[in-house]
Amino acid sequence: MDGFRGEFIIEDPDGYAYDYDEEVIMPVADWFYKLLPELSTDFLNRYNPTGAEPIPQNVLMNNTRNVTWNVKPDTTYLMRIINEGGFVAQYLYMDDHDFEVVAVDGIYVEKNVTSMIYITPGQRVDALIHTKNQTDTNYAFMQAMDTEMLDVIPDDLVLNGTNWIVYDQDADLPEQYYVDTFDDYLNDFYLKPLSHTPLYEDPDHIITVTVIMDNLNDGINYAFFDDKTFIAPVVPVLSTVLTSGDMANERKIYGTNTNVYILQPGEIVEIIVNNNDTGKHPFHLHGHTFQLIERGDTIPDEFLPQNYSPNDSYVPPEFPSIRDTFNMHGQSYMRLRFKADNPGVWFFHCHVDWHLLQGLAIVFVEDPFAIQEFQSDLSDSWYDNCATGNVSTEGNAAGNMDFYDLTGENVQVKNLPTGFTAKGYCALVFSCVAGVLGIAAIGIYGMADIPNIEQRVLLDLGGLESDSLLENSEGEDEETGSSDSPVKRQNTSNETSNDIEPKK
Ligand SMILES: [Cu+2]
Incomplete structure (x- = not known):
């Protein structure tokens, strides 16, 4: 986003499918x-x-x-x-x-x-x-x-x-x-692909996830797939695949917040993404393109999110649109399908960089044993980079060689407490007491007699010298402890009443 970028064009070895000059x-x-x-x-x-x-x-x-x-x-x-x-x-x-x-x-x-x-x-x-x-x-x-x-x-x-x-x-x-x-x-x-690739029917593996934006106990707003926000593991997922041997297809070793799904070779995978957020999200998958089977309409903010319902009758396109980044509407859903025919560790994430920072990502570990076979020997630069960044290149998500021991893994902070905490109850009680006292004070004040009422009326009507009242009313005010009676306010606007200012 800061500008370190360029365009990387991969030419079709068979030449571009359409003519141009x-x-x-x-x-x-x-x-x-x-x-x-x-x-x-x-x-x-x-x-x-x-x-x-x-x-x-x-x-x-x-x-x-x-x-x-x-x-x-x-x-x-x-x-x-x-x-x-x-x-x-x-x-x-x-x-x-x-x-x-x-x-x-x-x-x-x-x-x-x-x-x-x-x-x-x-x-x-x-x-x-x-x-x-x-x-x-x-x-x-x-x-x-x-x-x-x-x-x-x-x-x-x-x-x-x-x-x-x-x-x-x-x-x-x-x-x-x-x-x-x-x-x-x-x-x-x-958009109909020129290849006329037919719909992948009958998925073998359906992954249903719901996008949620919510706050954790540190007050920060995170993005979740269901109840988990993506947090990078201590050891890169690919390193865990390569060093875990027979255990590479066990989801647990990749950690709690890595959002890993293991894909079997050749299976048809369907991803159903429900969007409980009001924002749009362009979802992108590495290592594959996918078919867009269904995309729900935009749902206005004032309505509830519309999640995918398998009971609704729906006929997907015969030749669905294929790309690697599809935009999902706010409070809506979409269904994507692809064939797991490319072993690797693949990120599925929102392409809005802010949302990726908030953790809106899943990792597919596709056919891990094939990865071990084809990619067991990574380049020196891989190890050099990890060494420079002080990143361990073996073990589970926590860097432990006992692969079931996730002690020390990176996990999300606690949820915000639901309901009231002790502090909350204290604050509520004191707020209520303060409120009741405030209303009581207004009531007592409002019901109290106004002293020297006749004299004050006379003063207002100009039938009385103000000095004679002031002597009296100061004494009265001290008795009631009130220093803010409406009558005195009136007096302060009177030029002759300067001498009571300090008391106010
Ligand atoms: Cu997004």
């Missing part, structure tokens, strides 16, 4: 003026109990602002769009030009023409753009933040960026281009 790489990102260490310290903090994410200040295209993309007329460009940002998804749209989406996350799809692309952090979209057969007009190429992901919209936030498709470098650059709605973006659920 020229290729451009167009990364987009959000931009925070402060660096991550400072932002994350303020974010994961008891003084931010709601877990409000830091808000970026700006949007970038091609790592800058106001890009001029010089084009040739009547040319087909392959634009590789990558959201390299850490948090906010973006809408992309152009004046009088269309995107022809041909691939997402490295998966070719049947051509889809759209005027608007929605791209979350971690997603990649390949689109063909045909330039016009003219050379005298330039066009705006817009990017806009998905403001629904922001808790607040500060005044200084730049919500969109204007870039230009430049046919003539001497011609004017137009003003920004407006759209009426952001609802018309291409829905990636309906």
